[in-house]
Structure formats: C-alpha cells, structure tokens
Amino acid sequence: MSTLDIILLIIIAAALTAAIASSVKRAKQGRLCGGDCAGCKGCSMGCDKK
Amino acid sequence: MLTLKDIKIGDTVRVESVGGSGALRQHFLDMGIIPGTEVTLVKFAPMGDPMELRLHGYELTLRLADAEQILVSELPEKVQGAEKRAERKRKEHPGLGEGGRFHPKGSGDPLPEGTKMRFALVGNQNSGKTTLFNRLTGAKQHVGNFPGVTVDRKDGAIKGHPDTVITDLPGIYSMSPYSSEEIVSRNFVLNEKPHALINIVDVTNIERNLYLTMQLLEMNIPTVVALNMMDELTGSGGGIDVNSMEELLGVPVVPISAAKNEGIEELVEHAVHVAYYQERPLRQDFCGKSENGGAVHRCIHGICHLIEDHAESAGLPLRFAASKVIEGDELVIARLSLDKNEEEAIEHIVSQMEKERGLDRSAAIADMRFSYIQKLCSGSVTKPHESKEHIRSRKIDTFLTGKYTAIPAFILIMGLVFFLTFNVIGAFLQGLLENGIDKLTSLADTALTNAHVNSTIQSLIIDGIFAGVGSVLSFLPIIVTLFFFLSLLEDSGYIARVAFFMDKLLRKIGLSGRSIVPLLIGFGCSVPAVMATRTLPSERDRRMTILLTPFMSCTAKLPIYAFFVSAFFPGKGALIMIMLYVLGIIAGILAALIYKGTLFKGEAVPFVMELPNYRLPGARNVMQLLWEKAKDFLQKAFSVILIATVAVWFLQSFDMHLNMVSDKEDSILAMVSGIFVPVMKPAGLGDWRIVVSLVSGFMAKESVVSTLEILYSNGVASAMTALSAASLLVFSLLYTPCVAAVASVKRELGRKWAFAMVLWQCGFAWAVALIVRLIGLMAGVG
Incomplete structure (x- = not known):
C-alpha cells in the first residue's frame, strides 16, 4: 500500500465516521422517535432543556 | 328544527x-x-x-x-x-409597550442584564406567520422539531438583536388541546415560559384571529399584537383604530404588513420593550359583570378564587386555568390536582352558570370571548367592502372548485406539475447534475488510475461512493423542483381546495382529503411524498398516508418497466405501464382498507378547515423552503446513503474470506441473496441474480436494470419466461421502496415502523407476484 492509499483510506474512514456520527445525532433528535420521544434521548431541540 | x-x-x-x-x-x-x-x-x-x-x-x-x-x-x-357602522371618537394613543409619558408606572419588572430574551410567535394558520418569522429572523434559522411530536419548530435571533431567540410556533386556532400543533403551542407557552409573545393577527379575518388573542392574554405573558395585512384591509376601504384596540386589549398593538416589510421595526421595538420590562397584559378579564346576567363572570371569578393555590403550585396562569377547568380540559384539570370537594364545588358552580346562561359550559366560554371580540371590533374596526383578494378568490373558485370543473382542473394542474418536474425543468437540471457527476466520476477514476491507487480502494471510491451517492444525489433537482411547485400550490391556497373536493373520496378508505397531496407526489418520488405528510393534522392520517406512499409507483421504477416491456412484451408498453399504475393504486386501496380495519381503526379527522383567499406566495418564503428541503436531502445523502452504499459495495465486492471477488456470484451479497432464493421461488423469482438485482434496487430502483444487465450477460430474455417477467414487474412495483424513501419513513415514524414497512411491502409484493404467477400458470402461460 502506498502513502496515497493510506491517505485515501483515512479520508474515507473519516467521512464514514462523520456520516455515522451525523446519522446517530439525527437519530437522537425527537423527529426520529416516531412520536415516542419522552424527552430522554438528549434531543438538541428541546428535550434536553427539561 | x-x-x-x-x-x-x-x-x-x-x-x-x-x-x-x-x-x-x-x-x-x-x-x-x-x-x-x-x-x-x-x-x-x-x-x-x-x-x-x-x-x-x-x-x-x-x-x-x-x-x-x-x-x-x-x-x-x-x-x-x-351591518351597523358605529360612529367613533378618536382615542389618544395608550402608548403601551413604549417608553415615554404613557409608560405605566410600576408595571415594569426588568429582566437582569444579559438575559437572552425568548419570544414565541403565535398566530392562526394562513395569518402570514412564516412571512413575519422570515422578516424577523432573516436567513439565520434553526430548523428542528418539538419534543415528542414531528411538528416542525424553527428558532432564530431577531435581526439586530443577537441577544434574542424567537420560536415560530405552529399555526393554531385556539389553546384547546385539539391537534398536536395546539398541544405543542400550549405546552411551549406554559412550560418553556417565553419572556414575551408576538401574536400575529390577520386583520382581514380579525374576529376569528382575536379568539386566539383572548386566550393568549389569559396566559398572563407580556404580549404584542401584530395586525398583519393592514395594507389589504385599508386597500379595501376598511381600517382599524389601533389606539382603541390597544386600550381594549391592554397590550401594545402594532399594524404591520409582513409581505411588504412594513411596521416590522416598530413591532420589534415593542416586543423587546415588553419582554425586557416584563409588561404583562393590562386586561385578562373579558367577562362583563352585567353581561347576560353576569353568570359567566361570577362562574369564572368564583373558580379563580377556588383554584388559586393549585394554579400557583402547578405553575399555570390563573385565568387560563379557570377557563380551561370550566371547559372541562382534562389535561389542565389533572395538572391542578384538585381535591374531590373542590371538583364537586366547581361542578356545582359551572352547572349553575349553565342554568343561568342557558348555554353549556364550553359554548358559554366561547360566547363570552366572541362577545368581547364583537364589542372590541365594533369599537375599533371599520369593516371593508369585500376585499379584492376575496373577490379574486371567489372568481377563481368558480372554476377550480366548480362542480364540473374541479376534478378536471386538478388533473390538469397536477399533470402540468409532473410534466414540468419530470420532463422539463427537473429532468433538465437532473441531466446537468448527472453529467457533472459522471464527469467528476471519470475524472476521479482517471486520476486514481494514474496515481496507481490500490484497485480495491479505487473500486470503493468509484463503484461504491461515487456510484451510490452520485445516483441518489442526482435526484436533488427533481425533489427541489417538485417542492417548488408544491409550495406554490400550498402557499397559494389551492391545496386546501384540493383537500376540500377530494375529501369524500378519500374518506371511503379511511383518510381525509388532505392525504391526496402526499399520495400524488408518491407517483413522482416517495421521498418528498413522505416529507409532504407533515402538513397532515392528525398523527393517524399521517402514519397511514406514509405507509400508503410506496404503493404509488415512483418514476425511478420506470426504467424497470421499460426494460422488461421491451424484452418480453414488445408493442404493449403503454398497456403494461397503465396496468402497473392501476395495480399499484388498487393495491394501495386494499392496503388502506386493511390498515383502516387493523392498525388505524376509527375515522379520519373531522374536516374542519379554513379555505384562505388565494395569494401569490412570496419568493423569499419559497426560496427559504427550497433551501431547507435541499439541505435536508444533502445531509441525508452524505450520511445514511453514504454508509449504505459503502456497505453494499463491500458485500458485493468481497467473499466470506474477505478476498475481493472477480465474479459477483462468489460475493457475500450473492451468498446472502442465495438464502432468499427458495423463498422467491414460488413467485417465479428463484434465481440468485434476480434476488441480487432486487436487493440492489433497495439502494436505488434504477440499479435493478443495471444489475440484471451485468449478471445476465447473455440477455435476460433467454433466461426468463414472460410469466417470470410479469411476476418480477409486479414485485418491483410493490416491494420495499428504496433506501432514501425508507430513511425518510424512519425519520418521520421511527425505526420500528420503517423496518415493519420494508417487511410488509416485501410480503405484500411476494403475495401479489405469487397470485400473478398462479393465474398465469392456470391460464397456460409459461
């Protein structure tokens, strides 16, 4: 594996990690709870204020 | 009677x-x-x-x-x-919500320095709330939703006041817990306790709008009333004596035109003033001592005294709590934790009021509010002649909701929207974007080849990320264009009319008229269709509509139909296509009837809906909406879809020992797909290549054809029978929507519902494909 390969792999891994983190963050928001959210998932839009 | x-x-x-x-x-x-x-x-x-x-x-x-x-x-x-037109004397300006000589002494209770002032924007639907919110905040908005429900929530700082945050509450008609919007708004005001409310009132429809104002004033929160659409009112010969109205309401009243950006600065000044000095409404008592014998007045005040301690410990505004207790609002009654004796005493007081007033409790309270509004309006409002907006709306409605013209006009308008989206504007933009993505892909491919990058990494970047994310990304122009037209229809007031004349038809399958729009969009693309269900007022209708959208054949399935028609049914393309669309609709109706009898028992929500005047939507609002939709879609493309494309690439490129495969038949995907072959066999789809193509169709429906082309190197016609092709067509029509649509469903309904929908659609498609096969076999078609 060349240096370029490793750099590309790191970039892809970083992009995937960011994508997973973003998906998880969105999943935590109330709108993903399907109406079952009881303010317990740390939603940035209000639940965590209470 | x-x-x-x-x-x-x-x-x-x-x-x-x-x-x-x-x-x-x-x-x-x-x-x-x-x-x-x-x-x-x-x-x-x-x-x-x-x-x-x-x-x-x-x-x-x-x-x-x-x-x-x-x-x-x-x-x-x-x-x-x-109609009576009363003579009025001009009143002096009360000067509420301002500094200067009229500032009420001792009413101020300034917030500590540095406090971030929180405002809530409250108003009826169609009162111009979104336009005002955009004017107040500019482009800096944070979109999210209220906890527990999928009701959109927007926050932003008021322009020029970075130390403020204003929340756009959903458009509501009252503070009764009728819809989720009303509950959200009520809870927001009661629990989040904003420092001030900005109540937007549509002056062309002032009586009904002030009904909400009455209830907001009972909340005892500093409030400013913004009289919107003043230009329309004065343009039609009407007018408002703002000074009189301000005096009668006991809060600052500011005439504005949100659309023309008039009066906004004054509104902001007043709002910031009342919030900073915590100037609460001077009037909350709208029941006349001698009005109708004073029964309602005595009842409200009696109950106020009785529940004062409970309201205080529950953190509820007293007057609001008393009105709601009389109306029998269970949520408020539960929150007050009343003693049994107190409950009985209240019941006696209310019953006596009903007897004396001659109206039941809810009607008596509503009547009290509307009586005050009538008094207020007769003392301060000059009613216009019929406004030109209303005359225009009446004329348009003779055609668009006419007995014989409504449905043909609707078909024509929707046809035009779809034609422009999928054939002209959207398609053109999609073509441009596809070209760009293709060029970028080949550029990246060449660069990676020249740089001698490892072939596996190159395959991951080109065949995985670029192909997967690129194909989904190319739908962005279609989605944005479709939403552009839909927002035009929605904001102009036409969609409300469509719901009006389609209601009877949809009620037969357990939905209300409003569901027609998302279902129609479903013929274009399921993703915006699922997003469009947010406009539905009832959770039951919304869920049911979302679950029905996959039955509407989306445009991404057209390449599959075209491919099999040319291979197996040449010359019968139009017939087959029409049959498939009709089959989708019939299956949808059948599913709706099943849902109605099982998951979503009961009736669709009552159709009590306002028909607003037709208006030309503001360019600013439309652009803002398009930007939100595009941003939302892009975020998804680079998160969920990126992960999914990489996963599928991995599964189709490696075998169980993690060696890269040259023949896809040896891949993990082929092996996993092989498990499903026996299941698919009865439906005539028992070939691993078909299964793989259908699995790849989960990523994007278009890839079913490309996968089949790769896997059937000798041509699909020699390897399949016409009956298998028919089964495959039916299965493709009805099976799970693509990952983008499933992700949308997951976002709206949650993981469980999205997963259940995937399984249900696959099962449903399998059953119908099996029926098609059995009918074919019985008819001797092989």
Missing part, C-alpha cells in the same frame, strides 16, 4: 346549538361556530360533501355528518346582511 346540513346554497342561518362532544365540539366552538353566529352556505364540494360555509368573515369547510350536529334557525329576511 333545521340542521346546518339541511340549508341551501346562499342561505344565511343562525346557529342555535352545537351538538357532538369532546375535542371536536370544542374545535367547532373555537372556530366560531357558537350559538348566535350567522352562517352562510357558500357551496358544496363537487361530490356533494363537505360543504363550504362563511362565518365571521371567513370560509370554513365542514363535513355533512358534522354539520348535522349543528342546529340552526332561519333569519328574518331584513336581518340578513345588515
């Missing part, structure tokens, strides 16, 4: 009593259908139900079954249409 259902078009009658019970009845009352109100029947929907009524100067739709519960009496000829 007559009911509202029995009257003829053009008749004006007086409401005598409102039947029904619970939240629906309260909603009737909140919308102004109270004893004594004059109501005119404007027209019936083309299918005879629902009806369009005119009351308190606005148009309302009502189903005949609901109208039957409202008793009315005829008016004497001479009373009809008579």
Whole structure:
C-alpha cells in the first residue's frame, strides 16, 4: 500500500465516521422517535432543556 | 328544527346549538361556530360533501355528518346582511409597550442584564406567520422539531438583536388541546415560559384571529399584537383604530404588513420593550359583570378564587386555568390536582352558570370571548367592502372548485406539475447534475488510475461512493423542483381546495382529503411524498398516508418497466405501464382498507378547515423552503446513503474470506441473496441474480436494470419466461421502496415502523407476484 492509499483510506474512514456520527445525532433528535420521544434521548431541540 | 346540513346554497342561518362532544365540539366552538353566529352556505364540494360555509368573515369547510350536529334557525329576511357602522371618537394613543409619558408606572419588572430574551410567535394558520418569522429572523434559522411530536419548530435571533431567540410556533386556532400543533403551542407557552409573545393577527379575518388573542392574554405573558395585512384591509376601504384596540386589549398593538416589510421595526421595538420590562397584559378579564346576567363572570371569578393555590403550585396562569377547568380540559384539570370537594364545588358552580346562561359550559366560554371580540371590533374596526383578494378568490373558485370543473382542473394542474418536474425543468437540471457527476466520476477514476491507487480502494471510491451517492444525489433537482411547485400550490391556497373536493373520496378508505397531496407526489418520488405528510393534522392520517406512499409507483421504477416491456412484451408498453399504475393504486386501496380495519381503526379527522383567499406566495418564503428541503436531502445523502452504499459495495465486492471477488456470484451479497432464493421461488423469482438485482434496487430502483444487465450477460430474455417477467414487474412495483424513501419513513415514524414497512411491502409484493404467477400458470402461460 502506498502513502496515497493510506491517505485515501483515512479520508474515507473519516467521512464514514462523520456520516455515522451525523446519522446517530439525527437519530437522537425527537423527529426520529416516531412520536415516542419522552424527552430522554438528549434531543438538541428541546428535550434536553427539561 | 333545521340542521346546518339541511340549508341551501346562499342561505344565511343562525346557529342555535352545537351538538357532538369532546375535542371536536370544542374545535367547532373555537372556530366560531357558537350559538348566535350567522352562517352562510357558500357551496358544496363537487361530490356533494363537505360543504363550504362563511362565518365571521371567513370560509370554513365542514363535513355533512358534522354539520348535522349543528342546529340552526332561519333569519328574518331584513336581518340578513345588515351591518351597523358605529360612529367613533378618536382615542389618544395608550402608548403601551413604549417608553415615554404613557409608560405605566410600576408595571415594569426588568429582566437582569444579559438575559437572552425568548419570544414565541403565535398566530392562526394562513395569518402570514412564516412571512413575519422570515422578516424577523432573516436567513439565520434553526430548523428542528418539538419534543415528542414531528411538528416542525424553527428558532432564530431577531435581526439586530443577537441577544434574542424567537420560536415560530405552529399555526393554531385556539389553546384547546385539539391537534398536536395546539398541544405543542400550549405546552411551549406554559412550560418553556417565553419572556414575551408576538401574536400575529390577520386583520382581514380579525374576529376569528382575536379568539386566539383572548386566550393568549389569559396566559398572563407580556404580549404584542401584530395586525398583519393592514395594507389589504385599508386597500379595501376598511381600517382599524389601533389606539382603541390597544386600550381594549391592554397590550401594545402594532399594524404591520409582513409581505411588504412594513411596521416590522416598530413591532420589534415593542416586543423587546415588553419582554425586557416584563409588561404583562393590562386586561385578562373579558367577562362583563352585567353581561347576560353576569353568570359567566361570577362562574369564572368564583373558580379563580377556588383554584388559586393549585394554579400557583402547578405553575399555570390563573385565568387560563379557570377557563380551561370550566371547559372541562382534562389535561389542565389533572395538572391542578384538585381535591374531590373542590371538583364537586366547581361542578356545582359551572352547572349553575349553565342554568343561568342557558348555554353549556364550553359554548358559554366561547360566547363570552366572541362577545368581547364583537364589542372590541365594533369599537375599533371599520369593516371593508369585500376585499379584492376575496373577490379574486371567489372568481377563481368558480372554476377550480366548480362542480364540473374541479376534478378536471386538478388533473390538469397536477399533470402540468409532473410534466414540468419530470420532463422539463427537473429532468433538465437532473441531466446537468448527472453529467457533472459522471464527469467528476471519470475524472476521479482517471486520476486514481494514474496515481496507481490500490484497485480495491479505487473500486470503493468509484463503484461504491461515487456510484451510490452520485445516483441518489442526482435526484436533488427533481425533489427541489417538485417542492417548488408544491409550495406554490400550498402557499397559494389551492391545496386546501384540493383537500376540500377530494375529501369524500378519500374518506371511503379511511383518510381525509388532505392525504391526496402526499399520495400524488408518491407517483413522482416517495421521498418528498413522505416529507409532504407533515402538513397532515392528525398523527393517524399521517402514519397511514406514509405507509400508503410506496404503493404509488415512483418514476425511478420506470426504467424497470421499460426494460422488461421491451424484452418480453414488445408493442404493449403503454398497456403494461397503465396496468402497473392501476395495480399499484388498487393495491394501495386494499392496503388502506386493511390498515383502516387493523392498525388505524376509527375515522379520519373531522374536516374542519379554513379555505384562505388565494395569494401569490412570496419568493423569499419559497426560496427559504427550497433551501431547507435541499439541505435536508444533502445531509441525508452524505450520511445514511453514504454508509449504505459503502456497505453494499463491500458485500458485493468481497467473499466470506474477505478476498475481493472477480465474479459477483462468489460475493457475500450473492451468498446472502442465495438464502432468499427458495423463498422467491414460488413467485417465479428463484434465481440468485434476480434476488441480487432486487436487493440492489433497495439502494436505488434504477440499479435493478443495471444489475440484471451485468449478471445476465447473455440477455435476460433467454433466461426468463414472460410469466417470470410479469411476476418480477409486479414485485418491483410493490416491494420495499428504496433506501432514501425508507430513511425518510424512519425519520418521520421511527425505526420500528420503517423496518415493519420494508417487511410488509416485501410480503405484500411476494403475495401479489405469487397470485400473478398462479393465474398465469392456470391460464397456460409459461
């Protein structure tokens, strides 16, 4: 594996990690709870204020 | 006695009593259908139900079954249409919400320095709330949703006041817990305790709008009333004596035109002033001591004294709590934790009031509010002649909701929207974007080849990320274009009319008229269709509509149909396509009937809806909406879809020992797909290549064809029978929507529902494909 390969792999891994983190963050928001959210998932839009 | 259902078009009658019970009845009352109100029947929907009524100067739709519960009496000829115009003296400006000589002494209770002032923007639907919010905040908005429900929430700082945050609450008609929007708004005001409310009032429809104002004032929170659309009112010969209104309401009143950006600065100054000095409404008592014998007045004040301690410990505004206790609002009653003796005492007081007033509790409170509004309006509002906006709307409606023209016009308009989106504008933009993505892909491919990058990494970047994310990304122009047209239709007021005349048809399958729009969009793309269900007021209707959208054949499936038609049914393309679309609709109706009888028992929400005047939507609002949709889609493309494409690439490129495969038949995907082969066999789809293509179709429907082309190197026609092709067509039509659509469903309904929908659609498709195969075998088609 060349240096370029490793750099590309790191970039892809970083992009995937960011994508997973973003998906998880969105999943935590109330709108993903399907109406079952009881303010317990740390939603940035209000639940965590209470 | 007559009911509202029995009257003829053009008749004006007086409401005598409102039947029904619970939240629906309260909603009737909140919308102004109270004893004594004059109501005119404007027209019936083309299918005879629902009806369009005119009351308190606005148009309302009502189903005949609901109208039957409202008793009315005829008016004497001479009373009809008579209007008094009172002479008024000009009042001095009360100067509420301002500094200077009129500043009420001792009423100020300034917030500590550095406090971030929180505002809530509250108003009726169609009152210009979104336009005002955009004016107040500019482009800096944070979109999210309220906890527990998928009701959109927008926050932003007021321009020029970075130390403020204003929340755009959903458009509501009252503070009764009728819809999720009303509950959200009420809870926000009660629990989040904003420092001030900005109440936007549509002056062209002032009586009904002020009904909400009355209830907001009872909340005892500093409030500013923004009289919106003043330009329309004055343009039609009407006017408002703002000084009188300010004095009668006890809060600052500011005339504005959100659309023309007039009066906004003054509104902000007043809002910031009342919030900073915590200047609460000077008036909350709208019940006259001598009005109708004073029964309501004594009842409210008696209960106020009785529950004072409970309201204080529950953190509820006293006057609001008392009104809600009288109305029998269970949420408020539970929160007050009243003693049994107190509950009984309240019941006695309320019963006595009902007896003395001659109206039931809810009607008496609604009547008290509307009586005050009438007094307020007769003292401060000069009613206009019929506004030019209303005259224009009436003229347009003779065609767009006419008995014989409504449905043809609807088909024509939707046809035009789809044609422009999928054939002209959207398709053109999609072509451009696809070209760009293709060029970028080949550029990246060449660069990676020249740089001698490892072939596996190159495959991951080109065949995985670029191909997967790129194919989904190319849908962005279609989605944005479709939403552009839909927002034009929605904001212009046309969608409300579509719901009006399609209601009867959709009610038969358990939905209300409003569901028609997402279902129609589903023929274009399921992703915006699922997103469009947010406009539906009931959670039951919304869920049911979302689950029905996959039955509407989306445009991404067209390449599959075209591919098999040319291979197996040449010359019968149009027939097969039409049959597939019709089959999708029939399957959808069948599924709706199943849902109606199982998951979503009960009736669709009552169709009590306002029909606003037609208006040209503001370019700024439309652009803002498009930007939100595009941003949302892009975020998804680079998160969920990126992960999924990499996963699929991995599964189709490696075998179980993690060696890269040259033949896809050896891949993990082929092996996993092999498990499903026995399951698919009865439906005539027992070939691993078909299974793999269908699995790849989960990523994007278009890839079914490309996968089949790769896997059947000798041509699909030699390897499949016409009957298998028919089964495959039916299966493709009905099986799970693509990952983007499933992700949308997951976002709206949650993981469980999205997963259940995937399984259900696959099972449903399998069953129908099996039936098609069995019919074919019985008919001797092989």
